Amino acid sequence: MLLIPCPYCGEREESEFHQGGEAHIERPKDPNKMTDEEWADYLFFRDNRKGVYLERWVHRHGCRRWFNVARDTATNQIVAVYKMGSKPPKSITSRVTMK
C-alpha cells in the first residue's frame, strides 16, 4: 500500500486514490491532421518506465482533485508531487527522460 501525499489533503493511503496512467500526454489539437502512427502513439503507446515515472492520480475518496506524481516504479518511492498543468520539478527532471 502506497502512502500518497495529496497536494491538497496531505498523506493518505493508496486505497483512497485512483491512478490515471501516464502524465503529460496531451490530447492532440487536430486529430484529423495526424498520421495513423501519431494517433496510435497518442492512444496506445506508453513510456511504462522502470525507474522514475510521471503519472496522474485522483484523490477519488477525498478531495476528488487530480495531480501528478513522480514515482520510482522499481522501489515505489514517491519522488515528487506537483499540480496538474505544471511541469515536473527541476530536481527530478535529470532522473526522468521525457519523451
Added chain:
Amino acid sequence: MVQHMGKYSIFSLIRNALAYHEGWERAWRSREPQGEYDVIIIGGGGHGLATAFYLAKEHGITNVAVIEKGWLGGGNTGRNTTIIRSNYLWDESASLYEKSLQLYESLSQELNFNIMLSQRGVLNLAHNLHDLRELERRVNANLMNGIDSEILDTKSVKNFVPIINTDPNSRYPILGASLQRRGGTARHDAVAWGFARGADERGVDIIQQCEVTAIKQSRGKVTGVETTKGLIKAKKVGVVVAGHSSELARMAGFRLPLNSYPLQALVTEPVKPVLDTVVMSNAVHVYVSQSDKGELVIGAGIDGAHGYSQRGSLHVIEGQLGALCELFPITSRLRMMRQWGGIVDTCPDASPIIGKTPVDGLFINCGWGTGGFKATPGSGWVFAHTLATGEPHALNAAFTLDRFTSGFLIDEHGAAAVAH
C-alpha cells in the same frame, strides 16, 4: 551430446532407487556464452524456453542461446496460478490458445518430463445478467471454433463445486458459469524445466544470471546483444521478457503499447481435498484451485498503479480474500502461507504481441498480461516459426505490433480473467 541424460522411465526410476538416488544427472546444463549464435532468445521463462525447444525440434536450429538475467523460470513462469484453458472469444485468440492447449495435452510425453497436467475443468462464474449473456456468447463462439465449452446453471454449479456459496441473497449471486472441461492446471515449474531439458538436450545454451544491457544494431539491423557476460552476436534476436518488454524495447529504440503492473497470488495452508476444479470470477476478481499438496492457490487482481517491484499492495489481496470468503465461506478461517507478485505486461486489447519490431531481425513476444502461462507451448511454437522463417505463422499473423496503428485490435478483455 545427449548421452549425459537418460530418458526418464519406470526403469530409470527403479535403477536410481536401487542406487539410493545418487545417480540422477542434472536435467540441463548452465552454460557460459559463446561469441555468436544463430538466434538469441532474451528471457529464460516458459515462453523463451519453449521457443528455444521448438526452434531446435521443429526447425532444426540448435545454435541458440537463451539468456536469463535471473534464474530459469523465476519470473512469471514460477509466479502464476498454473491455470490452463482456451475458451477465448475471437477466432484469432481461440486458435492460438487452443493450439497451446493441444500441445499441453501431449507435452509430458513430448518432453519426457511430467508436467502434471490435470484437466480438472475451469469454471468462469456469472454474477449478473450481463455476465451470463457474455459467457453464453463466448461459449457459443468457442463451440463454433470446435473448443469444448458449456453453460452450467446455478444448480449445476453447486453440484460441480459443492463448497461454493449459491445463496441468491449474497452480494454477488451466482447465476451460472461457463465450463471448459479440458481446462485445468499443470505444474508451472515443470513446464519451464521440461522445456529447458528438451532444449539443452538438443544443443541450446541456457545462460543464467546474464542481463542484457544493450541491443546492438547496425543500419537498422540487429547484430547482437551486450550483456553482463559480454557481447554476444546474432542476426536474429527474440525478446520474451514479459514485464520488462518496454525496457528492452527502449534499449532497441522503439516504444510498445504496454503497461506493467504487479499481479499477486497467494496460497493457504494445506487442507484435505475440497476443490477438484478451477473456479474463476471476473466480477469479484478471484480465481482458485487446490494444489496436489492441498493448498488453495488464489490469484488476485493487478495493482492500481504501474510497478516493477514484484510485490503488490495489501489492499488488493484484502479485496480478493473478501471475495473468496463470500464464494467459499468454508475458507474464512484458513491462514495464508505465502504471497508473492509478478510483473505483468498488459496490452490495451488484452491480447499478446508476437512478431516483428521496427528493428530488422529483432522479434518480440510480449503483452500476455495476466494470462501467459496457459499459452506457454503455443507461444513458443509460433514464435519459433516466426524466428526461423522471419515471418509469422498463420496462428500469430494477427498478433502484430502494427494492429495498434491499423486498428485491428483483438479485444479479449472478457476472456482475460483479470481485468486490466
